[in-house]
Amino acid sequence: xxxxxxxxxxxxxxxxxxxxxxxxxxxxxxxxxxxxxxxxxxxxxxxxxxxxxxxxxxxxxxxxxxxxxxxxxxxxxxxxxxxxxxxxxxxxxxxxxxxxxxxxxxxxxxxxxxxxxxxxxxxxxxxxxxxxxxxxxxxxxxxxxxxxxxxxxxxxxxxxxxxxxxxxxxxxxxxxxxxxxxxxxxxxxxxxxxxxxxxxxxxxxxxxxxxxxxxxxxxxxxxxxxxxxxxxxxxxxxxxxxxxxxxxxxxxxxxxxxxxxxxxxxxxxxxxxxxxxxxxxxxxxxxxxxx
Amino acid sequence: xxxxxxxxxxxxxxxxxxxxxxxxxxxxxxxxxxxxxxxxxxxxxxxxxxxxxxxxxxxxxxxxxxxxxxxxxxxxxxxxxxxxxxxxxxxxxxxxxxxxxxxxxxxxxxxxxxxxxxxxxxxxxxxxxxxxxxxxxxxxxxxxxxxxxxxxxxxxxxxxxxxxxxxxxxxxxxxxxxxxxxxxxxxxxxxxxxxxxxxxxxxxxxxxxxxxxxxxxxxxxxxxxxxxxxxxxxxxxxxxxxxxxxxxxxxxxxxxxxxxxxxxxxxxxxxxxxxxxxxxxxxxxxxxxxxxxxxxxxxxxxxxxxxxxxxxxxxxxxxxxxxxxxxxxxxxxxxxxxxxxxxxxxxxxxxxxxxxxxxxxxxxxxxxxxxxxxxxxxxxxxxxxxxxxxx
Numbered sequence: 001x002x003x004x005x006x007x008x009x010x011x012x013x014x015x016x017x018x019x020x021x022x023x024x025x026x027x028x029x030x031x032x033x034x035x036x037x038x039x040x041x042x043x044x045x046x047x048x049x050x051x052x053x054x055x056x057x058x059x060x061x062x063x064x065x066x067x068x069x070x071x072x073x074x075x076x077x078x079x080x081x082x083x084x085x086x087x088x089x090x091x092x093x094x095x096x097x098x099x100x101x102x103x104x105x106x107x108x109x110x111x112x113x114x115x116x117x118x119x120x121x122x123x124x125x126x127x128x129x130x131x132x133x134x135x136x137x138x139x140x141x142x143x144x145x146x147x148x149x150x151x152x153x154x155x156x157x158x159x160x161x162x163x164x165x166x167x168x169x170x171x172x173x174x175x176x177x178x179x180x181x182x183x184x185x186x187x188x189x190x191x192x193x194x195x196x197x198x199x200x201x202x203x204x205x206x207x208x209x210x211x212x213x214x215x216x217x218x219x220x221x222x223x224x225x226x227x228x229x230x231x232x233x234x235x236x237x238x239x240x241x242x243x244x245x246x247x248x249x250x251x252x253x254x255x256x257x258x259x260x261x262x263x264x265x266x267x268x269x270x271x272x273x274x275x276x277x278x279x280x281x282x283x284x285x286x287x288x289x290x291x
Numbered sequence: 292x293x294x295x296x297x298x299x300x301x302x303x304x305x306x307x308x309x310x311x312x313x314x315x316x317x318x319x320x321x322x323x324x325x326x327x328x329x330x331x332x333x334x335x336x337x338x339x340x341x342x343x344x345x346x347x348x349x350x351x352x353x354x355x356x357x358x359x360x361x362x363x364x365x366x367x368x369x370x371x372x373x374x375x376x377x378x379x380x381x382x383x384x385x386x387x388x389x390x391x392x393x394x395x396x397x398x399x400x401x402x403x404x405x406x407x408x409x410x411x412x413x414x415x416x417x418x419x420x421x422x423x424x425x426x427x428x429x430x431x432x433x434x435x436x437x438x439x440x441x442x443x444x445x446x447x448x449x450x451x452x453x454x455x456x457x458x459x460x461x462x463x464x465x466x467x468x469x470x471x472x473x474x475x476x477x478x479x480x481x482x483x484x485x486x487x488x489x490x491x492x493x494x495x496x497x498x499x500x501x502x503x504x505x506x507x508x509x510x511x512x513x514x515x516x517x518x519x520x521x522x523x524x525x526x527x528x529x530x531x532x533x534x535x536x537x538x539x540x541x542x543x544x545x546x547x548x549x550x551x552x553x554x555x556x557x558x559x560x561x562x563x564x565x566x567x568x569x570x571x572x573x574x575x576x577x578x579x580x581x582x583x584x585x586x587x588x589x590x591x592x593x594x595x596x597x598x599x600x601x602x603x604x605x606x607x608x609x610x611x612x613x614x615x616x617x618x619x620x621x622x623x624x625x626x627x628x629x630x631x632x633x634x635x636x637x638x639x640x641x642x643x644x645x646x647x648x649x650x651x652x653x654x655x656x657x658x659x660x661x662x663x664x665x666x667x668x669x670x671x672x673x674x675x676x677x678x679x680x681x682x
Contacts, residue, residue, distance in 0.1 A: 176511075179512075204313075212512055215512040216510065216512035216513060219510065219511055219512055220510075223477050223508075223509075224477070224480065229480070229481075232481070232484065236486075237486075240490065240493040240494075243493050243494065244493055262405070265405065265406070266405070269405065270409055273406075273409040277414075277418075280418065
């Protein structure tokens, strides 16, 4: 009994039952179709409907075959598996980051050394890029199929480059923020030292000048550091790549509109530039003086 | 157990209250300045546009009384605008030179657009500058012009003088980078990391907004925070100028970074412009090279090798105790720079007596002392160097 119930509750059996009922309905509909009408037009309309009904009946009959249903349902079952895989990657990425954040929280109590920018944030952003490249990027690099494959590939490429740019820009922004953080810590130490020695200035402007000078020094140190150069290079490279990818997508969109693109205008500008140059040279040769 | 320092909380609170009052006063003052009648006009000295080719214009300033026969063509950089030379009445290099009797032509490079991206250094030097020099020569009936370049405009002027020495009587370079193989300035460090081919191919022209951002990042603490803590009317005028940045044509940017910042070809006389080698040995006309000791954009190390690399025997270096644009906007330098340039030009015009007479009168009125070093020897056979701000 319970096996029967289980069998009946399985999706395949429900679908088969529905298809069977549908097939019987259309068969009886065909049989009870009124006889040929007397006028010509009605007869033609009925003749047009009949092949569609017959085709639908044969389709339903085919689908009610057990083997056909198995094939269809296997394909349908694959979709949740793909979704699960994507979700799995996302969860892995989040769990990895949660671990990183917890480790960083543990470092909060440590002193940040003044005027030192080695490994500043590098680890965190490198980890993110590692996760992105390992878990997420593969979905954007799936080869596209079909007539619109090139457009789809360019869109995926633009999205990929955008993500990389975001990561590089985030790292650069973080580096710009670091001198603020470090200068505040230096100020705290200086204030504490001043209080211990009893050498506190009455003028708030002195503290402001102290802070701005410390901040300036930190920025100068940062800008000369290899970490900053590396991050700046990465950001500029990422921006260039994203710009190229974005232009490719925009170019595809503008193809359908009566709007010339930068590429079109650049080609024209180059031709005009070369022509003007030629005209000047010829003018000088002819007249022996500038126009 | 360590002794905890006593924190005078009441004193700190009092100080904070005082500070808040002062900050409020300052804010009210700023509001009055901003909402009041502001005179922030730039470039007040009248001029005529006497020549135009594409986006490039040639401005003409006429002195009340001409003392130097050969007109001076001033070539500004492609970065920011030439209006800095005429920022306001009372702080105008142009006005001061006109008062000294120098007739001025000034290049206005305009605002490049995307269609100008293919213009190279060759176009700026051998087309625009060449045409303007020929125009001035014909208009004034003179065989040569005096040339004065500022920053990148100085590089263009130097290249032009090397390629067309027969058309240049005297050359003045101010805050002009010629030796780029140095790590003294942040720009030099950053420029070496750049890939100008990718940048130019991707973006075309170098955006003026990006340039503004780069210059601000050279010292964000001072230029983005400290600068705005207390300001006056003049500051607004300066703000107006400093953020007026045209785009730089892509091909010019590409060659400038590659040939100058990356390969340092200019000072080695190996740079090619328009298929011709720029040989600094061909710069045989008198050269006056002025630069700033505290210039963070073009450090002294980038400027001080020029005079020993050119072919001219009559050269002079002047190192002023100021920064990149301080030479043109600082009141102290204003008093010294234009009279010095005018006298230097007059001496080489063939009117030495007139130059000496003008120089003596000036020295009596503006007693500017040098910070260090000896007065420059005015010999046409020796290369001289002056430090500080002595005229």
